[in-house]
Every structure is written in structure tokens, then in C-alpha cells.
Amino acid sequence: MKFSFRNRLSVILSFTVSAGLVTWLITRMDFTRAIDMLRQAQGHWFVPAVFLAVLIPFCSTCRWVEVVRVHDDLKYPVTLAWRGVMFS
Numbered sequence: 020m021k022f023s024f025r026n027r028l029s030v031i032l033s034f035t036v037s038a039g040l041v042t043w044l045i046t047r048m049d050f051t052r053a054i055d056m057l058r059q060a061q062g063h064w065f066v067p068a069v070f071l072a073v074l075i076p077f078c079s080t081c082r083w084v085e086v087v088r089v090h091d092d093l094k095y096p097v098t099l100a101w102r103g104v105m106f107s
Contacts, residue, residue: 033106079104 080100087095 033102076101076104 080097083100083103084095084097087093087100
């Protein structure tokens with residue numbers, strides 16, 4: 020796959036914006052409250068909750084690929100759907 024300057028710039032900009040947003044969110048987080056909340060979490064529900072939260076982007080990607088294929092019968096690449104889900 021050949022990357023053009025525009026594609027590289029788009030990828031770099033995407034990562035930069037994402038890293039900036041994550042940094043901004045983390046710097047404003049109250050870590051003592053977060054730790055207290057994690058201590059109060061029930062262990063037998065915590066692991067399945069994390070597992071399901073990790074599955075959400077994968078399920079969303081599959082859903083969008085199928086929605087586009089059903090409506091337009093297009094060959095919609097999974098990588099494009101993944102990028103759309105992660106951008107949103």
C-alpha cells in the first residue's frame with residue numbers, strides 16, 4: 020500500500036489529536052477518587068465489565084461494515100470502518 024503525503028499527514032494529525040485529547044483528559048482526572056471507586060468495585064463484575072468495554076469497538080466496526088454492505092452492496096474495508104469507529 021502506497022501512502023501519499025496527504026495520507027501520512029492525516030494519520031499523523033489523527034494520532035496527535037487523539038494523544039492530545041487523552042493527555043487533556045488524564046491531566047484533569049481526580050486520581051484519588053478514581054482509586055476509591057475502583058476499590059469499591061465488586062471484583063466479580065469488574066472483569067466482565069472491562070471485557071465487554073474492550074469488545075465495543077470491535078462490535079461497532081462489524082456493525083458498520085454490515086450496514087454499509089446491506090444498503091449499498093459495497094466492498095467496504097474493515098480498516099476504514101475501524102478508523103471511523105475509533106475517530107468517533
